[in-house]
Amino acid sequence: MLKRTIYDEEHEMFRRTVRKWAEAEVFPHAEEWREAGCVSREVWKKAGEQGFLCMYADEKYGGLGLDDFRYDMILAEEINPKEPGFFIGLHNRIVGPYLHKMGTEDQKARYMPGIVSGEIVLAIAMTEPGTGSDLGGVKTRAVEMDDHWVLNGSKTYISNGILAGLVIVAARTGDGHEIGLFLVEDGMEGFSRGRRLKKMGLQSQDTAELFFDNVKVPKTNVLGDPRRGFKSMMMNLAEERIMGALGFMARAEHAFGLTMEYIMDRRAFGRPIGTFQNSRFKMASMRTELDAGWALTDHLVREHLKGELSAEMAAEAKLFTSEVEGRVVDECVQLHGGAGYMDEYEISRLYSDARISRIYAGTSEIMREIIGRGLGLDERGRN
Structure with a gap:
């Protein structure tokens, strides 16, 4: 077997911590979660208690201020093989960085503490019923009003779609590749979830359809330039x-x-x-x-x-x-x-x-x- 030299002793100490935690709090529940079609909300909170969520977040939001990609690599290597439905990598390294890098101070203050603690689970909504890998074909549309945007459309195959408390939604805001990213919260009027989609594998991963029917998204919930999200x-x-x-x-x-x-x-x-x-x-x-x-x-x-x-x-x-x-x-x-x-x-x-x-x-x-x-x-x- 190839000897990997990418990790230091600090990383290996972290690996031992993750392994011990996963053996106690994750793997024993795998069968239960597969049958339920979803991991528990409690495991997200327990991961937050351990400091495993968005470790790069500033300490004032409860994070560790530790922006070393290798720690998230270890989480993936230790958890993914035995419980691939717990999409901690999606939360930490795919969705979280949008807020960390592009979010305003107000947005970070509102959301990052919950994201770090596991109270808020993250998802990102790009794929649509008629649009897969071609993000330029997004049809969900956001129309600008005085103090808000009105969002209409639907998304499918959204990972963490059932548990997500905050979803970053990609929507067309103009012609060509003018796409905005909108922070849609659980409970916003007009935002609803469809069925939990049944899949060939990853049975414990909550994959869902999302619907947006005249959802009023405050301008304070626009992530970055609303026309440069692509x-x-x-x-x-x-x-x-x-x-x-x-x-x-x-x-x-x-x-x-x-x-x-x-x-x-x-x-x-x-x-x-x-x-x-x-x-x-x-x-x-x-x-x-x-x-x-x-x-x-x-x-x-x-x-x-x-x-x-x-x-x-x-x-x-x-x-x-x-x-x-x-x-x-x-x-x-x-x-x-x-x-x-x-x-x-x-x-x-x-x-x-x-x-x-x-x-x-x-x-x-x-x-x-x-x-x-x-x-x-x-x-x-x-x-």
């Missing part, structure tokens, strides 16, 4: 895709570990099935892919820490690691034989959970499009 969304996608890559690799690594244990315990023809050439070769190939995925991810994390991560490289990480996860988990199911098809075995759930990785945060096809355009291979050709 640019802001593009800037944050690189970090989202690196977070995704970490989760994909952590789940694939966990699947590999489970399979190693299984093939050394399960016997056929008088010996462990792991000692057969086919098993050895399969495990060797997976180990190689895993090490390559970790090396790429850690390299790009270092680029991100320096502020030099490009959209194209983030897309490469998302593409490669999600594909690795898919291949590894599929092979692991095969090595489990009939047991791999049984839901009582963890590898079966990992297989179902892994299928979405090549779709959310940008499909593999969109990732290839971004990478290809970066090579100058778009419809205009090279300049």
Whole structure:
């Protein structure tokens, strides 16, 4: 296994703390949450009590003032493999930074204490029934009035959609790519949630439809320039895709570990099935892919820490690691034989959970499009 050198001793101490907490407060509830289709509100508050939420937030809001991406990496690596429905990374590194970087002092004072404590769960609403990865096709519209905006439209496949107390909603405010980001609070008149969507995997993750019917959003709830939200969304996608890559690799690594244990315990023809050439070769190939995925991810994390991560490289990480996860988990199911098809075995759930990785945060096809355009291979050709 590749030795990773991206962490210091302080990070490893934090890892031990997270692992101990997750084993006590998260993993014992996994089955209960899968059946409910949603993690509990209590686990969010308990994560807040531990200081795990939006650690970069200023101390005056209850945060730690600790803006080191690696701590959130550890949360993803320790929690995601066994309870991928607890979308703490979405809260911390995908939605939270919008308020942290773009929010006014008034907005931060109103929302950040609850975000840090876990009282307010965050979601971001971009995807629409007719619009997926093409954010330029957003049809939800906001119309400016005297002291507020009127928001109309709908969103779908929204992660944390049921529990969210604050949703950042992307809405068209003009022509072309003029899009605004609006802070919509739970309880605002005209804001409603549809059904909790049933999914192939990630059963404990609350994914929902959201509806906006003449929602009056105060101008104090506009995040940044109401006509430049598209640019802001593009800037944050690189970090989202690196977070995704970490989760994909952590789940694939966990699947590999489970399979190693299984093939050394399960016997056929008088010996462990792991000692057969086919098993050895399969495990060797997976180990190689895993090490390559970790090396790429850690390299790009270092680029991100320096502020030099490009959209194209983030897309490469998302593409490669999600594909690795898919291949590894599929092979692991095969090595489990009939047991791999049984839901009582963890590898079966990992297989179902892994299928979405090549779709959310940008499909593999969109990732290839971004990478290809970066090579100058778009419809205009090279300049």
